[in-house]
Amino acid sequence: MPDGDAAPRRATISDIAQRAGVSTSAVSYALNDKPGVSASTREHILAIASEMDFAPAAAARMLSQGRTDTVGLVLRRDPRFLANESFFMELIAGLEIGLAEQHRGLLLQLAVDREAEMAMYRQWKAAQRVDAVLLVDFERDDPRVGLVGGIGLPAVAIGDPSLTGGLTTAWTDDATGIREAVRHLHGLGHRSIARVAGASTLAHVHIRDEAFAAECAALGVRHRILHGDFGVELAERHTNDVLDDADDPCTAIVYDSGLTAVTGLKTARARGVSVPDQLSIIGWDDSLLTTVTDPPISVMSYDVVSYGTAAAGLLGALLAGREPAAHLAGTPTLHERGTTARAEAR
The missing domain is CATH 3.40.50.2300 (Response regulator)
Structure with a gap:
C-alpha cells in the first residue's frame, strides 16, 4: 500500500506523555481519573489527549478499571443435542437481551464434563476474562458453589434455591x-x-x-x-x-x-x-x-426468554454490589x- 493511503497511526500514551512533558504513569493516572497528579496537570494531559484524538483500546480500558463487561456461561452438554434443546437457545436469547441493556456481552463455552467446566472457571478468573458467571444444571452438593466462592468469581445460579448453596438464584417452580x-x-x-x-x-x-x-x-x-x-x-x-x-x-x-x-x-x-x-x-x-x-x-x-432476562438482571445487580434475593421466574x-x-x- 502506498504511504499516502496508509491509515494514520493512533496516538499512544507515550505520545501524550512526550508532548505533555510528563511520565507515562502520570498520563495513565489522568486518563483513568486516579490520584497521583495535580488537578492542573490532569487538565493539561486531558486537553492534549483530546487534541490528539486519543481513544484507548476498549479491552485495555476495561482491564484498567478491573472489569471486562463480559459474563461467562459454560454448558456441559453434547453439542449434537444442544441445537435442538429449545430451553438453552431461549435462555441464551434472554441473557443476551438483558446483558445488552447493561452494555455487557456473553462468553459461551461448551465443556465435556464437570472437571472441564470447573477448569474453565479457574482459567477465566486467572485471565480476567469475565466479571461473573451464570451456573446451570445444578447437582446436589454441587462443587461449583465452593469453587466460585473460593476463587472470588461472582456467580448467579439457575436452579432451586434449596440446592444452589446460597448463591443469588433465578428459578422456576x-x-x-x-x-x-x-x-x-x-x-x-x-x-x-x-x-x-x-x-x-x-x-x-x-x-x-x-x-x-x-x-x-x-x-x-x-x-x-x-x-x-x-x-x-x-x-x-x-x-x-x-x-x-x-x-x-x-x-x-x-x-x-x-x-x-x-x-x-x-x-x-x-x-x-x-x-x-x-x-x-x-x-x-x-x-x-x-x-x-x-x-x-x-x-x-413458561417464558424461558424472560427467565434469561431475569438472570441477566440478577447478574447486573450482583456486579453493582447489591445482594439480590432469589427470583421466581415462573411456574410451568x-x-x-x-x-x-x-x-x-x-
Whole structure:
C-alpha cells in the first residue's frame, strides 16, 4: 500500500506523555481519573489527549478499571443435542437481551464434563476474562458453589434455591409444574403414568422426580421413573421399555424436554401405538419443535426468554454490589394440545 493511503497511526500514551512533558504513569493516572497528579496537570494531559484524538483500546480500558463487561456461561452438554434443546437457545436469547441493556456481552463455552467446566472457571478468573458467571444444571452438593466462592468469581445460579448453596438464584417452580401434569392426566382417567426424565444427578430432575412420585402416590396412581440424558437414543429406549411392559401398561408418559417428547411420539407411532388414543404424552418446555408434530405435543411451559432476562438482571445487580434475593421466574403450566386424551379412549 502506498504511504499516502496508509491509515494514520493512533496516538499512544507515550505520545501524550512526550508532548505533555510528563511520565507515562502520570498520563495513565489522568486518563483513568486516579490520584497521583495535580488537578492542573490532569487538565493539561486531558486537553492534549483530546487534541490528539486519543481513544484507548476498549479491552485495555476495561482491564484498567478491573472489569471486562463480559459474563461467562459454560454448558456441559453434547453439542449434537444442544441445537435442538429449545430451553438453552431461549435462555441464551434472554441473557443476551438483558446483558445488552447493561452494555455487557456473553462468553459461551461448551465443556465435556464437570472437571472441564470447573477448569474453565479457574482459567477465566486467572485471565480476567469475565466479571461473573451464570451456573446451570445444578447437582446436589454441587462443587461449583465452593469453587466460585473460593476463587472470588461472582456467580448467579439457575436452579432451586434449596440446592444452589446460597448463591443469588433465578428459578422456576418445577415441583408445582410436575404436580399439575400428574393431576391433569389423573383427571383424564390415567392410573399408570411413566416419567422419562433427565439425568438423576441433576437437582431439577431430582425435584421433579420427588414431586411426581408424591403426587402419584397421593392420587393412587401407579408410576415409574426412567432416567436418561435428554438425548434421543435413551428417550427412544425408555419409551420402548414402557410400551413393552405388558404387566402394568402405562397409558401416559411425561417427558423432561420437548426433544424427548417428540422422540417418544415418533417411537410410539413406529410401534403402531396411537397418540393420544392409546397413549397420552406431555413434554417439558415449549418450542417450534413441539408445535409442528402431528399431533402437536402438550407441554409444561413458561417464558424461558424472560427467565434469561431475569438472570441477566440478577447478574447486573450482583456486579453493582447489591445482594439480590432469589427470583421466581415462573411456574410451568400446561399447554394442552393434541397428545393428551381420556384413558378410556384406549
